[in-house]
Amino acid sequence: xxxxxxAVLPKTFEEYNEQRKASFLRVKDFKEAGGRLVGYLCSYTxxxxxxxxxxxxxxxxxxxxxxxxxxxxxxxxxxxxLIKSTFGFALADKCPxxxxxxxxxxxxxxxxxxxxxxxxxxxxxxxxxxxxxxxTRELEAEQWRAEVRYFKEELERIFGITITDDDLRAxxxxxxxxxxxxxxxxxxxxxxxxxxxxxxxxxxxxxxxFSFDIEEYAQKLxxxxxxxxxxxxxxxxxxxxxxxxxxxxxxxCPSGGLINKVGRTIERNGGVIVCLDDxxxxxxxxxxxxxxxxxxxxxxxxxxxxxxCSVMTPNNGRMEHTCxxxxxxxxxxxxxxxxTACHTFNIESTLMQRAVEDAGVPYMKVEVDYSEADMGxxxxxxxxxxxxx
Amino acid sequence: xxxxxxAVLPKTFEEYNEQRKASFLRVKDFKEAGGRLVGYLCSYTxxxxxxxxxxxxxxxxxxxxxxxxxxxxxxxxxxxxLIKSTFGFALADKCPxxxxxxxxxxxxxxxxxxxxxxxxxxxxxxxxxxxxxxxTRELEAEQWRAEVRYFKEELERIFGITITDDDLRAxxxxxxxxxxxxxxxxxxxxxxxxxxxxxxxxxxxxxxxFSFDIEEYAQKLxxxxxxxxxxxxxxxxxxxxxxxxxxxxxxxCPSGGLINKVGRTIERNGGVIVCLDDxxxxxxxxxxxxxxxxxxxxxxxxxxxxxxCSVMTPNNGRMEHTCxxxxxxxxxxxxxxxxTACHTFNIESTLMQRAVEDAGVPYMKVEVDYSEADMGxxxxxxxxxxxxx
Numbered sequence: 001x002x003x004x005x006x007a008v009l010p011k012t013f014e015e016y017n018e019q020r021k022a023s024f025l026r027v028k029d030f031k032e033a034g035g036r037l038v039g040y041l042c043s044y045t046x047x048x049x050x051x052x053x054x055x056x057x058x059x060x061x062x063x064x065x066x067x068x069x070x071x072x073x074x075x076x077x078x079x080x081x082l083i084k085s086t087f088g089f090a091l092a093d094k095c096p097x098x099x100x101x102x103x104x105x106x107x108x109x110x111x112x113x114x115x116x117x118x119x120x121x122x123x124x125x126x127x128x129x130x131x132x133x134x135x136t137r138e139l140e141a142e143q144w145r146a147e148v149r150y151f152k153e154e155l156e157r158i159f160g161i162t163i164t165d166d167d168l169r170a171x172x173x174x175x176x177x178x179x180x181x182x183x184x185x186x187x188x189x190x191x192x193x194x195x196x197x198x199x200x201x202x203x204x205x206x207x208x209x210f211s212f213d214i215e216e217y218a219q220k221l222x223x224x225x226x227x228x229x230x231x232x233x234x235x236x237x238x239x240x241x242x243x244x245x246x247x248x249x250x251x252x253c254p255s256g257g258l259i260n261k262v263g264r265t266i267e268r269n270g271g272v273i274v275c276l277d278d279x280x281x282x283x284x285x286x287x288x289x290x291x292x293x294x295x296x297x298x299x300x301x302x303x304x305x306x307x308x309c310s311v312m313t314p315n316n317g318r319m320e321h322t323c324x325x326x327x328x329x330x331x332x333x334x335x336x337x338x339x340t341a342c343h344t345f346n347i348e349s350t351l352m353q354r355a356v357e358d359a360g361v362p363y364m365k366v367e368v369d370y371s372e373a374d375m376g377x378x379x380x381x382x383x384x385x386x387x388x389x
Numbered sequence: 390x391x392x393x394x395x396a397v398l399p400k401t402f403e404e405y406n407e408q409r410k411a412s413f414l415r416v417k418d419f420k421e422a423g424g425r426l427v428g429y430l431c432s433y434t435x436x437x438x439x440x441x442x443x444x445x446x447x448x449x450x451x452x453x454x455x456x457x458x459x460x461x462x463x464x465x466x467x468x469x470x471l472i473k474s475t476f477g478f479a480l481a482d483k484c485p486x487x488x489x490x491x492x493x494x495x496x497x498x499x500x501x502x503x504x505x506x507x508x509x510x511x512x513x514x515x516x517x518x519x520x521x522x523x524x525t526r527e528l529e530a531e532q533w534r535a536e537v538r539y540f541k542e543e544l545e546r547i548f549g550i551t552i553t554d555d556d557l558r559a560x561x562x563x564x565x566x567x568x569x570x571x572x573x574x575x576x577x578x579x580x581x582x583x584x585x586x587x588x589x590x591x592x593x594x595x596x597x598x599f600s601f602d603i604e605e606y607a608q609k610l611x612x613x614x615x616x617x618x619x620x621x622x623x624x625x626x627x628x629x630x631x632x633x634x635x636x637x638x639x640x641x642c643p644s645g646g647l648i649n650k651v652g653r654t655i656e657r658n659g660g661v662i663v664c665l666d667d668x669x670x671x672x673x674x675x676x677x678x679x680x681x682x683x684x685x686x687x688x689x690x691x692x693x694x695x696x697x698c699s700v701m702t703p704n705n706g707r708m709e710h711t712c713x714x715x716x717x718x719x720x721x722x723x724x725x726x727x728x729t730a731c732h733t734f735n736i737e738s739t740l741m742q743r744a745v746e747d748a749g750v751p752y753m754k755v756e757v758d759y760s761e762a763d764m765g766x767x768x769x770x771x772x773x774x775x776x777x778x
Contacts, residue, residue, distance in 0.1 A: 343504060348504055
């Protein structure tokens with residue numbers, strides 16, 4: 001158990017505001033009570049394996065501009081803000097989850113993260129999952145299964161435990177329940193008018209990635225869905241959103257850092273985000289795992305490799321899924337959000353635009369970072385697009 | 390043989406200048422005489438397999454700013470100029486080798502190229518090699534061997550031929566001879582003073598990547614090396630380079646598009662490039678293949694996977710090799726050249742800087758594209774660095 005982090009607060013703790021102090025103390029308490037904490041960034045991380053290790057899996061994707069400038073003392077400035085923000089939180093000891101993680105799980109998804117993890121490993125214990133570049137070769141699935149097996153063994157070694165098949169099957173059942181609740185939350189937005197604001201949905205899901213108790217969180221979501229369904233059946237529209245608001249599908253890069261910058265801007269300019277089509281959206285939550293699969297670890301591995309992300313080549317499944325959503329959610333317009341310098345989503349946007357426009361739906365791409373610098377221009381473009389719908 | 394390209398000139402041929410027309414006609418003649426042409430971009434492409442298919446392997450990495458703006462009508466502008474230039478040449482039908490290629494071989498090395506090939510496949514027959522993200526997993530080597538086998542089978546299918554082990558062994562012998570000549574050309578620069586200008590070496594090697602005859606080209610290089618060795622022994626320094634010029638190692642991204650912009654600028658400001666440490670440098674040419682290996686195709690695959698490039702994680706071998714070169718070439722300073730938006734080399738530069746400075750050698754990183762826009766600033770920085778050595 002040599003790598004497990006001690007529950008000592010960072011030297012800069014006293015400089016933090018009350019909210020951040022409270023978060024640090026909450027995670028410190030969790031650690032002192034013997035809690036295991038594993039941070040991760042990407043949808044391809046097989047969370048059931050972390051769950052089965054008795055560890056809390058927390059999402060560490062940086063969503064704030066606050067730590068970008070300190071990250072740029074090490075990383076290039078021409079790099080995705082999510083990567084810089086995440087790295088900056090580690091460098092500045094400003095995120096309690098990053099700080100107290102017993103392990104940070106990276107992956108060879110995009111160039112920026114792949115190489116950032118090499119530098120992160122100077123500061124934190126890091127395990128990098130080697131993800132294949134595609135799914136069209138026989139050995140790619142095989143290699144990924146071996147990779148997930150290796151990950152399980154690493155967790156066993158680090159925590160000095162044994163992960164059983166029963167642990168994995170139980171974790172699968174819990175995650176399936178959570179995914180069903182998330183999917184239901186997305187699908188309630190198929191109603192016209194949508195019963196929830198997209199910003200509300202995004203915020204709810206973002207908060208959930210810091211939850212230590214999956215079942216508690218799933219239960220909370222189930223309650224929310226029930227309320228939303230009642231509202232939908234009664235025909236209520238969310239507060240602050242016009243009844244005739246244009247129905248927007250948001251696709252592209254992870255949008256956790258864009259809830260205000262893009263999400264709120266859309267919804268105060270005549271739009272309502274009815275479909276979240278990024279990697280935490282229905283595209284991935286709809287993928288469940290059979291808890292009774294003959295080889296449960298392989299079943300877990302296979303589920304994750306099936307995720308459609310622009311890091312894969314080819315990745316036609318993403319465009320096909322998005323086009324199905326256009327009908328299911330009665331979408332008026334698609335906004336494809338590219339985080340600055342994200343080459344894979346940026347180049348793939350050509351294929352997304354083609355697919356969406358071929359389906360007869362208007363499309364717009366916006367490239368954004370986490371700063372406020374381009375807010376004026378962004379709002380003008382988003383408002384003009386929505387008005388045109 | 391359905392995919393083999395016909396020898397028809399592009400519609401825009403008459404608009405080209407005489408030099409470009411001559412190149413197109415030369416390649417057209419080659420095709421009309423039954424020549425097979427396979428284009429490739431990356432050092433990881435197993436050239437012996439292309440050779441053994443009786444095809445000429447030509448490097449298609451774009452090195453000119455001329456086609457960047459047309460590429461930007463499809464690709465993001467915030468992308469590596471090499472990728473944009475290459476894609477632009479295909480889009481504009483301006484490169485005879487791209488235009489007449491029976492096949493273009495891509496690879497899943499960096500995000501930009503990986504996704505660019507998906508769009509290139511709209512215009513040209515493309516085969517993408519799936520390269521693993523590292524060399525630390527057992528199945529990664531296995532998967533790459535299978536990938537090289539699949540590539541051989543694809544070439545057999547496309548050209549309607551059978552590639553024998555004898556073909557492969559003969560190809561290995563030819564490439565080994567060429568690599569030895571290239572390595573000798575690099576190593577002659579270990580002399581003090583260096584007998585050749587770095588720009589001269591870079592230009593010679595760049596021209597060679599369009600050669601249809603490996604042995605002819607190897608022979609030419611061998612002659613050059615012999616002359617250079619005589620000059621070195623007589624203590625001659627190259628024309629236009631001061632006898633006391635500072636000895637520069639050039640590392641980082643492929644430098645074929647930077648011969649003038651970076652190479653000449655270094656050499657007219659008191660430096661001489663004695664060591665080319667990019668992916669066409671001694672780092673890769675020194676890697677030969679045993680032509681008598683029990684499984685020749687596996688031996689070929691293994692040789693290529695051993696190449697150290699920043700797309701691999703981890704990639705410590707690159708820094709270790711560079712540090713050995715510092716002594717062997719009596720290097721005064723290291724210039725790390727990053728093509729704009731190349732995330733892997735850009736992030737890895739932190740590790741390169743650390744390694745070089747730990748070895749007591751001054752280091753400078755420059756980020757450049759293929760345009761003239763930043764020439765003034767670049768020259769000032771390079772001159773100041775060299776003066777400081």
